Amino acid sequence: MGYETIRVEVEDHVGIVRLDRPDAMNALNSQLLDELGKALCSLDQNDTVRAIILTGSDKAFAAGADIKEMADKSFVDMFSEDYFSAGTERFLRVRKPIIAAVAGYALGGGCELAMMCDFILCADNAKFGQPEINLGVVAGIGGTQRLTRFVGKSKSMEMHLTGRMMDAAEAERSGLVSRVVPAKELMAEALKTAAKIAEKSPLTAMAVKEAVNRSYETTLREGVLFERRLFNALFATEDQKEGMAAFAEKRTPQFRGK
Numbered sequence: 001m002g003y004e005t006i007r008v009e010v011e012d013h014v015g016i017v018r019l020d021r022p023d024a025m026n027a028l029n030s031q032l033l034d035e036l037g038k039a040l041c042s043l044d045q046n047d048t049v050r051a052i053i054l055t056g057s058d059k060a061f062a063a064g065a066d067i068k069e070m071a072d073k074s075f076v077d078m079f080s081e082d083y084f085s086a087g088t089e090r091f092l093r094v095r096k097p098i099i100a101a102v103a104g105y106a107l108g109g110g111c112e113l114a115m116m117c118d119f120i121l122c123a124d125n126a127k128f129g130q131p132e133i134n135l136g137v138v139a140g141i142g143g144t145q146r147l148t149r150f151v152g153k154s155k156s157m158e159m160h161l162t163g164r165m166m167d168a169a170e171a172e173r174s175g176l177v178s179r180v181v182p183a184k185e186l187m188a189e190a191l192k193t194a195a196k197i198a199e200k201s202p203l204t205a206m207a208v209k210e211a212v213n214r215s216y217e218t219t220l221r222e223g224v225l226f227e228r229r230l231f232n233a234l235f236a237t238e239d240q241k242e243g244m245a246a247f248a249e250k251r252t253p254q255f256r257g258k
């Protein structure tokens with residue numbers, strides 16, 4: 001598809017996007033953010049795709065925003081181009097589930113990008129961190145907000161203030177990742193998980209994503225009401241009829257996204 005900083009494939013019903021800047025530990029630059037936004041948008045519109053995996057290499061998911069690209073920029077440059085904002089906004093508009101499959105370093109913008117996915121599976125060699133303080137800046141694509149929601153204020157504050165890294169065991173213990181798997185099994189496990197999601201109704205999967213994400217944005221009462229209305233609305237779909245009929249008939253449901 002002509003991308004230079006990422007690789008994209010579709011395998012069965014799963015879109016796989018691999019960050020691919022091996023000489024720079026997959027550091028995120030403007031080109032990569034732009035290509036990633038375009039690739040995700042096109043996978044989101046591709047009817048055969050029901051789940052997406054975002055991954056990097058076995059050494060690095062991404063070691064942050066590209067420090068060499070940013071180093072000489074002024075406030076006016078950053079503010080006027082609203083650095084990384086278009087790419088991240090496009091990312092957050094994707095309606096299909098996105099799994100981050102993280103091996104190696106997920107630092108700074110890399111950790112933030114993983115947290116923008118719907119959940120994180122990681123390899124036992126994964127290392128997460130928000131080391132921006134070492135560069136004289138703070139996180140810029142949601143790290144102070146999302147890490148705090150994932151792991152709580154105390155650990156988030158410590159991570160951002162010291163710039164230290166968290167290993168996979170600590171990441172699992174503190175709720176940053178859903179599961180840790182041996183490094184060599186990461187992609188197989190991510191594909192297996194994505195395939196399981198792809199068997200479900202894509203409409204229901206989108207509803208789950210909207211409802212769970214709503215829990216970050218609103219009060220409990222409003223969130224529960226939003227969930228109940230989605231639950232009600234899904235009774236207008238063929239997939240609900242199919243799912244419940246299949247249960248009664250003791251067979252596997254065939255969801256068509258209708």
Ligand code: HXC
Nearest residue numbers: 023024025027063064065066067068084107108109140141
């Ligand atoms: C640019 C990077 C990079 C980065 C690594 N490289 N991280 N280039 N931006 N974020 C490059 C190195 O310069 C080097 O290039 C090559 O990748 C290999 O990296 P090494 O440092 O030689 O590898 P190693 O010793 O194994 O150390 C790995 C590392 C370290 C621990 C991940 O590279 C590191 O600390 N990187 C920076 C992490 C960081 O501070 N991230 C936060 C960025 S700020 P050469 O050419 O020398 O071989 C951020 C803000 C987000 O993310 C907000 C955006 C709006």
